[in-house]
Amino acid sequence: MLYRKVPKTGDKLSILGFGYMRLPANASGGGIDEERAIRQLRSAIDHGVNYVDTAPAYHLGRSEQVLGRALEDGYRKKVRIATKLPPWSVRSRGDMDLILDGQLATLRTDHIDYYLLHSLTRESFPRLKSLGVLEFLDAARKDGRIRNAGFSFHADLATFKEIVDSYDWTFCQIQYNYLDEQGQAGTEGLKYAHERNLAVLIMEPLRGGNLAGAIPDEIQEIWDASLVKRSPAEWALRWVWDHPEVTCVLSGMNDERHIDENLKVAENAYPRSLSEEELLRVASVRDTYRRLMKIGCTGCGYCMPCPYGIDIPGCFSLYNARYLFPHDIAARFHYFSRHGGLMGGVSYAGLCQACGKCEEACPQHLPIRDQLRDVSREMEGGMRVIIPILKGGLWCMDLAGKVKHILLRDA
Ligand code: SF4
Numbered sequence: 001m002l003y004r005k006v007p008k009t010g011d012k013l014s015i016l017g018f019g020y021m022r023l024p025a026n027a028s029g030g031g032i033d034e035e036r037a038i039r040q041l042r043s044a045i046d047h048g049v050n051y052v053d054t055a056p057a058y059h060l061g062r063s064e065q066v067l068g069r070a071l072e073d074g075y076r077k078k079v080r081i082a083t084k085l086p087p088w089s090v091r092s093r094g095d096m097d098l099i100l101d102g103q104l105a106t107l108r109t110d111h112i113d114y115y116l117l118h119s120l121t122r123e124s125f126p127r128l129k130s131l132g133v134l135e136f137l138d139a140a141r142k143d144g145r146i147r148n149a150g151f152s153f154h155a156d157l158a159t160f161k162e163i164v165d166s167y168d169w170t171f172c173q174i175q176y177n178y179l180d181e182q183g184q185a186g187t188e189g190l191k192y193a194h195e196r197n198l199a200v201l202i203m204e205p206l207r208g209g210n211l212a213g214a215i216p217d218e219i220q221e222i223w224d225a226s227l228v229k230r231s232p233a234e235w236a237l238r239w240v241w242d243h244p245e246v247t248c249v250l251s252g253m254n255d256e257r258h259i260d261e262n263l264k265v266a267e268n269a270y271p272r273s274l275s276e277e278e279l280l281r282v283a284s285v286r287d288t289y290r291r292l293m294k295i296g297c298t299g300c301g302y303c304m305p306c307p308y309g310i311d312i313p314g315c316f317s318l319y320n321a322r323y324l325f326p327h328d329i330a331a332r333f334h335y336f337s338r339h340g341g342l343m344g345g346v347s348y349a350g351l352c353q354a355c356g357k358c359e360e361a362c363p364q365h366l367p368i369r370d371q372l373r374d375v376s377r378e379m380e381g382g383m384r385v386i387i388p389i390l391k392g393g394l395w396c397m398d399l400a401g402k403v404k405h406i407l408l409r410d411a
């Protein structure tokens with residue numbers, strides 16, 4: 001494991017941080033596989049990871065609870081905890097202390113090493129400031145409840161610079177990957193923060209997994225043509241680590257194979273280690289993705305829950321998949337089964353009532369209502385007819401299974 005220094009304190013952070021926001025699901029799919037989540041984190045710590053990032057919003061508070069338990073048995077002292085103040089839960093200065101004290105109890109610790117104001121925006125930062133958040137951070141640093149103050153960010157570059165210059169932050173956390181050089185804080189924001197001695201932590205290095213999941217043929221061909229053989233995830237991570245301004249890259253890991261791969265890459269991902277040819281190859285992949293993607297949704301989930309039950313990132317993901325993998329007929333089937341009610345409740349795009357709540361929360365500023373209309377038009381054709389037929393088929397299969405069971409039992 002390589003380590004990079006936090007400029008203001010000299011603290012050495014592992015270049016790979018463990019994002020505790022996508023914990024493994026248990027076999028029934030109904031909750032977190034806590035034992036596995038704890039085992040995964042402890043194993044990563046044993047291999048040199050010393051930074052773990054959580055938040056009250058992750059798994060509706062369960063992430064902080066599981067992390068508190070994961071860091072028992074001596075693991076707490078081996079790792080820096082990062083967690084966040086959720087601006088949407090704060091109505092007064094008193095709320096800030098209440099939330100932080102609750103987090104300390106949940107995380108079973110007497111201090112948070114890296115404390116962030118979660119996902120600051122042009123609206124939320126002035127509101128928090130008017131409620132006294134900067135005084136709160138001063139006080140919490142002074143009384144030792146937090147060690148370092150920072151913020152995470154998904155808004156525009158001008159707002160980012162304004163926030164960087166508003167307080168004596170130790171660090172900030174931005175979305176950054178080879179598809180988002182221009183978006184949000186972007187490369188300019190990364191350099192701006194670094195020049196002001198902030199440690200810069202990176203989230204979404206794989207853009208919600210999109211850069212490492214099922215890779216379109218056109219993209220894979222570009223990777224395959226390289227003399228250096230790497231997985232798409234390794235290419236994406238190495239591209240981020242290639243920037244000397246980056247301190248630590250957070251990966252929301254929940255699969256042992258991915259954890260092992262990321263740990264291996266983090267052994268030698270030095271800054272400025274990619275060759276010109278390799279950088280050109282990444283640029284070529286970026287241009288191709290931009291051409292293929294219909295909707296730039298990262299799957300962050302900030303737009304959720306929708307009051308009408310729509311799974312917004314889920315609908316967008318399958319819509320994108322349909323364009324990225326035009327030969328794959330699975331996207332529409334998955335759409336029907338996951339969102340059309342085949343396997344349970346309905347959460348399809350056509351339910352949208354255009355209230356606009358989701359658009360206010362979307363860090364990518366996507367025109368979600370318009371895009372859901374496109375999704376509905378292109379993905380839901382015939383759904384209301386096909387779903388009952390498929391359901392009838394499932395019912396028949398179920399009935400056949402029961403009849404077979406009775407016949408065998410009585411034979
Ligand atoms: S605009 Fe549509 S998708 Fe967005 S929150 Fe309202 S109903 Fe849900």
Ligand code: SF4
Nearest residue numbers: 297298300301303362
């Ligand atoms: S629509 Fe926006 S807020 Fe919702 S998951 Fe996608 S990027 Fe995130």
